[in-house]
Amino acid sequence: MSDRYSQRRRLARSRLTTLAALVAAAALGAAAFAFFTSGSGSDAEKKESGRQNSTQPPTFSAPPTQGTTQPTVLPKPKTVADGVPVGYPHTLNGAVSAAAHFYDTADLFDPTASQRQARITAAPGKAKELGDEALRLSMAARRDAGLTLVGESSTANYYALSSRAYRVDSATEDRVTVWILTDTELSVHGVAKSDTAVQTAVLTWSGGDWKFTGQEGRDDEPKPVVPESAQAVREGWRSLAYTK
Numbered sequence: 687m688s689d690r691y692s693q694r695r696r697l698a699r700s701r702l703t704t705l706a707a708l709v710a711a712a713a714l715g716a717a718a719f720a721f722f723t724s725g726s727g728s729d730a731e732k733k734e735s736g737r738q739n740s741t742q743p744p745t746f747s748a749p750p751t752q753g754t755t756q757p758t759v760l761p762k763p764k765t766v767a768d769g770v771p772v773g774y775p776h777t778l779n780g781a782v783s784a785a786a787h788f789y790d791t792a793d794l795f796d797p798t799a800s801q802r803q804a805r806i807t808a809a810p811g812k813a814k815e816l817g818d819e820a821l822r823l824s825m826a827a828r829r830d831a832g833l834t835l836v837g838e839s840s841t842a843n844y845y846a847l848s849s850r851a852y853r854v855d856s857a858t859e860d861r862v863t864v865w866i867l868t869d870t871e872l873s874v875h876g877v878a879k880s881d882t883a884v885q886t887a888v889l890t891w892s893g894g895d896w897k898f899t900g901q902e903g904r905d906d907e908p909k910p911v912v913p914e915s916a917q918a919v920r921e922g923w924r925s926l927a928y929t930k
Contacts, residue, residue: 749778749854753919757927758852763787769799770806774896778854781862784896785887786849786926789866794845795831796838800824809890809897816898831874842876847885850913851923855906860891867913867923882910 760783764773771787774780788807793799797820804820805813825835827845837843851867866885871878886907888900911918914925 749857750924751922753922753924755914755919755925757925758782759927759929760786762929767806768802770803772806772895776859776891778857778862781857781889781891781896782852782854782864782866782926783928784889785864785866785885785898786852786928788887788898789847789868789885790849792847793839794824794827794847795833795843797821797824797828797836799838804898807898809892809899812897812899816900831872833874843874845872846870847883849926850882851918851925853908853922853924861889862896863888865908867910867918869913882912884908884910 758779760779761775761777763771763783766772770791772784774784784807788803792803800823801817801821805817808816828837829835831843831845833843839845847868847870849866849868853865853867855863855865857863864887866887868883868885870881870883872881873879884907886900887898889896890899891897908921911921911923913923
């Protein structure tokens with residue numbers, strides 16, 4: 687396993703551990719999970735509750751179009767649900783943060799984990815569809831790498847993403863489509879290679895949090911570029927960073 691990948695995985699585990707500890711210390715466990723449990727009440731009531739619980743007012747009037755290497759510092763999640771950071775503010779940057787965190791924690795060489803993670807991040811009514819799709823794609827990735835269809839990631843076999851920049855395609859108060867530019871690192875039997883890819887995330891505000899409704903690419907999806915390069919800035923990519 688490369689040092690860069692090992693360091694990234696250690697940092698990810700550290701962030702998740704810290705988040706979990708903060709939640710426990712503040713006794714916010716029940717409140718943190720309330721937004722994604724399927725309690726009673728109308729959709730309108732849930733939507734209003736999510737707005738009242740948001741720490742910042744919605745800001746969707748002018749999605750940025752200019753590229754920059756100056757990082758946008760994205761808000762951190764409130765807690766961690768089964769290894770997935772969840773709980774983002776009802777803002778444009780909250781939606782971008784959700785997409786970036788979801789991709790960073792995805793375990794793409796573990797079909798069972800991929801399916802579980804996709805269900806956690808899915809919008810209501812989309813859990814089975816996105817979970818099944820994640821399972822299929824994970825198994826296909828393992829097959830294409832010459833691995834058995836079912837298995838887990840290891841120090842020799844892994845496929846990881848690291849979010850570097852973003853572009854907003856469209857944004858309204860309750861629905862955001864964003865492209866995430868990711869560094870990808872693939873290792874099969876200890877032989878690693880790196881690349882850059884573009885992920886498409888369509889998110890909706892539901893039950894007090896940002897959730898995936900789709901992750902499929904489109905015909906107008908931008909081509910990958912080198913993060914923080916002059917070309918990336920010209921094409922509108924904005925570097926990102928996480929709140930520590």
